[in-house]
Amino acid sequence: MNNNNHLTMRPIALLSFLLWCTNIIILVESSSPGPRKLVMGVDGGTESIRACLFDAHNGAIVGTSCATPYPTNHPHPGWAEQSPADWYERLGASVRGALESLATGETEEYEICAICLDTTCCSVVVLDQDHQPLRPALLWMDARSAPQTKEILQKCKGNPALNINCGGQGPLSAEWMTPKCLWVHQKEPEIWKQAHTICEYQDFLNYKLTGKMVASSCNAATRWHWNGEECIRTDDNGNNSKKGRPMALYKTLGIPELADKLPQTCLPMGAVVGGLTEEAAKHLNLPKDLPVIQGGADAFVGMIGLGCIHPGQLCLITGSSHLHCVVTSKPSTAPGIWGAYPGAPMPGMNFAEGGQSSTGSIVRWAKSKLFQQGDSLSYKDLDDEAAKIPPGCDGLVALETFQGSRTPVTDPLARGSLVGLTLSHSRAHLWRALMEAVCFGTRACVEGLANAGHVADEIIIAGGATRSPLWLQMHADITGLPVVVCENGDAPLLGCAILASIGVGIHEDVDTAVKAMVRQSRRVVPNENDKQTYKSLYNQVYSKLGDATRPIAHAIADLRGGGIDDHGDDKAKKRRVVISPSLLAADWSNIRGEVEKCIKAKASRLHVDVFDGVFLDSPHALTFGPQMVQAIRRSCDNCDSQAVLDLHMCVERPLRYVQPMADAGGDRFIFQWEAMGGSDTGALQEAIRLAKAVISSGMQCGVSINPGTDVESIHPLLETGLVDLVDILAVEPGFGGQKFQPRALQKLRDLKEWRDQERDRRKFELLVDGGINEHTASSAVKAGAGILVAGTYLFKHPEGLRAGVEEITAPSHGGAQS
Numbered sequence: 001m002n003n004n005n006h007l008t009m010r011p012i013a014l015l016s017f018l019l020w021c022t023n024i025i026i027l028v029e030s031s032s033p034g035p036r037k038l039v040m041g042v043d044g045g046t047e048s049i050r051a052c053l054f055d056a057h058n059g060a061i062v063g064t065s066c067a068t069p070y071p072t073n074h075p076h077p078g079w080a081e082q083s084p085a086d087w088y089e090r091l092g093a094s095v096r097g098a099l100e101s102l103a104t105g106e107t108e109e110y111e112i113c114a115i116c117l118d119t120t121c122c123s124v125v126v127l128d129q130d131h132q133p134l135r136p137a138l139l140w141m142d143a144r145s146a147p148q149t150k151e152i153l154q155k156c157k158g159n160p161a162l163n164i165n166c167g168g169q170g171p172l173s174a175e176w177m178t179p180k181c182l183w184v185h186q187k188e189p190e191i192w193k194q195a196h197t198i199c200e201y202q203d204f205l206n207y208k209l210t211g212k213m214v215a216s217s218c219n220a221a222t223r224w225h226w227n228g229e230e231c232i233r234t235d236d237n238g239n240n241s242k243k244g245r246p247m248a249l250y251k252t253l254g255i256p257e258l259a260d261k262l263p264q265t266c267l268p269m270g271a272v273v274g275g276l277t278e279e280a281a282k283h284l285n286l287p288k289d290l291p292v293i294q295g296g297a298d299a300f301v302g303m304i305g306l307g308c309i310h311p312g313q314l315c316l317i318t319g320s321s322h323l324h325c326v327v328t329s330k331p332s333t334a335p336g337i338w339g340a341y342p343g344a345p346m347p348g349m350n351f352a353e354g355g356q357s358s359t360g361s362i363v364r365w366a367k368s369k370l371f372q373q374g375d376s377l378s379y380k381d382l383d384d385e386a387a388k389i390p391p392g393c394d395g396l397v398a399l400e401t402f403q404g405s406r407t408p409v410t411d412p413l414a415r416g417s418l419v420g421l422t423l424s425h426s427r428a429h430l431w432r433a434l435m436e437a438v439c440f441g442t443r444a445c446v447e448g449l450a451n452a453g454h455v456a457d458e459i460i461i462a463g464g465a466t467r468s469p470l471w472l473q474m475h476a477d478i479t480g481l482p483v484v485v486c487e488n489g490d491a492p493l494l495g496c497a498i499l500a501s502i503g504v505g506i507h508e509d510v511d512t513a514v515k516a517m518v519r520q521s522r523r524v525v526p527n528e529n530d531k532q533t534y535k536s537l538y539n540q541v542y543s544k545l546g547d548a549t550r551p552i553a554h555a556i557a558d559l560r561g562g563g564i565d566d567h568g569d570d571k572a573k574k575r576r577v578v579i580s581p582s583l584l585a586a587d588w589s590n591i592r593g594e595v596e597k598c599i600k601a602k603a604s605r606l607h608v609d610v611f612d613g614v615f616l617d618s619p620h621a622l623t624f625g626p627q628m629v630q631a632i633r634r635s636c637d638n639c640d641s642q643a644v645l646d647l648h649m650c651v652e653r654p655l656r657y658v659q660p661m662a663d664a665g666g667d668r669f670i671f672q673w674e675a676m677g678g679s680d681t682g683a684l685q686e687a688i689r690l691a692k693a694v695i696s697s698g699m700q701c702g703v704s705i706n707p708g709t710d711v712e713s714i715h716p717l718l719e720t721g722l723v724d725l726v727d728i729l730a731v732e733p734g735f736g737g738q739k740f741q742p743r744a745l746q747k748l749r750d751l752k753e754w755r756d757q758e759r760d761r762r763k764f765e766l767l768v769d770g771g772i773n774e775h776t777a778s779s780a781v782k783a784g785a786g787i788l789v790a791g792t793y794l795f796k797h798p799e800g801l802r803a804g805v806e807e808i809t810a811p812s813h814g815g816a817q818s
Contacts, residue, residue, distance in 0.1 A: 035111035041496030044119035051094040054497035056506045059517025066097030078143040081136035088208050092283040114291040116500035118492050121297035122177045122223045123201035134191050145179035161225040161246035166335045177224040198261045209292050210274030215263035218296030221344035228343025231266045267294045268347045270502040293503030298492045300345040305495030306460045307518035314456035318463035322356040324445045326454045334452035336408040352454045354407030354445040359438045383470045386432035391533045393429045395420045398437035399545050408448025415553040439478035440542040460484045477530040485522040582607040582791030595635035601802040605644035607789045612651040626664040633665030650733050662697035669694040670702035691722035711747050724764050731770030740771025745783040752784030774807040
């Protein structure tokens with residue numbers, strides 16, 4: 001560091017000292033006549049929180065951004081929780097890190113003028129009267145409130161607040177505020193009673209920084225069913241009224257008090273929330289009373305960061321899926337369209353959303369499943385090959401709805417397809433056809449939005465697609481619209497900086513700020529010849545393809561189970577199955593009490609996993625022995641229960657355990673097929689020998705196969721008639737809490753079909769083991785399972801094991817019984 005009449009201190013120490021001494025001005029080394037005005041942007045994402053300083057006038061990044069991760073807890077499949085305390089702690093670390101990068105990397109005089117935050121939405125926080133969290137936050141992706149979304153649509157049909165959900169037709173996402181609040185009310189009534197405030201990640205951090213609890217009108221308009229224009233209006237005393245809030249909706253749902261639990265003050269993005277408190281200033285290493293400016297949901301603050309603020313501009317966020325947000329002058333809505341949201345993202349604006357469920361995920365799938373050649377094949381290689389193929393792929397057309405469709409037709413059962421395949425088509429044709437399909441789907445979304453009155457005249461694009469020049473050109477050619485790429489791709493952080501600069505008056509309004517701070521790096525215009533080719537192909541083929549394949553996709557869903565949604569046939573719904581609690585997830589120190597809970601939940605069988613620590617080659621895979629099995633049997637006897645004990649023997653040399661387990665009270669001995677070493681013939685002979693020994697001991701015999709084992713390998717064993725149950729593992733053996741692997745469903749279907757071909761001779765039950773919950777149970781039943789083994793979901797259920805059993809055994813999950 002130079003010594004030209006300046007303090008010779010270490011940079012970080014100098015920064016801290018001068019912050020304390022000069023309140024706002026940070027003097028690192030003065031080489032300009034006046035301080036450069038900076039603003040701090042903060043992006044609270046799903047996995048981390050980031051902070052970065054920007055020049056308040058031109059939007060240039062100053063220093064480097066700093067990200068600090070935080071953990072996510074998944075107590076049950078489909079659930080996702082985070083700690084609000086983690087958010088605040090990591091916020092401080094990220095802001096201090098961004099400041100340190102400035103101190104060590106710049107030699108200039110600065111004035112930090114404001115800070116603004118965006119966060120995930122809706123990540124819901126429940127606070128007591130002292131504003132302390134009563135429970136972990138429900139992260140935006142948490143889907144536990146899916147049943148509540150259906151209840152809302154059924155009970156509140158016709159309520160005008162629901163018009164933003166595809167004209168009132170839905171769907172309503174479990175990510176949104178009202179279904180999550182309804183879940184807390186129904187499932188955690190004591191928490192609900194204690195709840196003084198229910199807010200978002202955004203609101204919680206702003207409260208921690210300023211001591212003021214306020215909602216963002218952007219979040220309220222887009223995810224709370226509030227009117228974003230009305231909710232920010234104030235009375236003569238400056239207080240927000242209840243106008244613009246769905247009071248009738250809350251009353252119909254039986255939660256009118258929700259209106260008082262949500263923040264009572266609502267501010268638009270760009271407004272001043274308050275100044276940093278003394279405690280927050282110390283935590284962030286920023287000056288006390290520094291203005292905190294209202295932000296909003298990360299994606300919608302990102303619209304500001306991309307300069308998407310005028311009617312006709314469409315923001316296209318690309319990744320695994322496509323999100324389309326178009327600014328419009330009309331607050332109209334339609335099926336397949338979410339919004340338009342009045343007053344969002346900012347007052348005086350409206351925007352509407354459309355989407356494609358599978359876009360980037362399709363090309364990743366194709367690269368890994370169809371085209372992979374070790375590590376040598378890159379996306380650029382495939383793009384270069386595809387660039388040599390003419391538009392339209394010589395008659396090959398694809399439909400990109402691999403995971404259902406959202407806009408303009410909302411259909412979760414829609415599926416993808418390739419039409420027009422010939423032997424002359426190459427890998428390059430397939431790759432280009434999939435890329436074109438995504439762009440055709442984008443055109444369909446743009447047209448769907450336009451039909452609802454939301455016309456786009458340019459696309460501002462961000463995300464993964466910007467890395468492919470070929471794909472950018474395709475988006476332009478197929479939609480017929482210019483495609484704009486911005487210089488700064490970190491749109492949410494830049495959006496925060498823009499809002500901060502407006503909040504403290506550096507820029508007069510959002511239009512002025514965007515002109516000064518957002519710069520385009522590329523503008524891709526349609527190629528007129530290719531545009532006409534694609535227009536004909538879209539009108540004559542692609543636009544008809546969805547309607548043509550929809551009946552087939554629905555028929556396939558009925559025949560094959562259709563995923564986790566309950567769209568199966570009546571026979572599947574009437575099928576009676578058994579729930580078998582897996583004691584692997586129980587409290588082993590209180591095994592008697594855990595067994596009693598199972599019996600009280602009317603469990604007629606129990607699943608006992610026996611791991612010897614050798615077969616799985618893990619010291620953690622060491623569980624029950626004969627003595628524990630005997631204790632479990634005695635616990636059942638004490639409850640006057642004749643519950644069947646299924647012993648899943650994931651062990652080496654299972655033959656030596658047969659008699660001890662029979663003596664301990666086991667009813668069925670389920671051995672692991674993969675433990676039968678040697679050749680196929682040798683494995684079969686060893687399995688037959690083992691099965692005969694099991695039957696001779698008085699137990700029944702079953703066989704279990706790992707997720708990676710084909711069902712055909714056990715056909716010869718099943719033909720012998722010695723085995724009366726097949727355990728299909730839907731998770732890797734050895735530990736609980738894993739996600740259900742969908743490939744187990746195909747195994748169930750294949751075994752059921754094979755068994756039913758000669759049912760008089762092939763008599764065995766089908767059991768699926770692992771990852772079973774209220775969502776996956778339905779699919780397993782429809783695929784053919786007669787026994788569902790559930791562990792973590794039942795024993796860790798927040799309302800107790802019996803409640804978990806009841807949720808799985810609901811009629812919509814296949815009429816299961818315990």
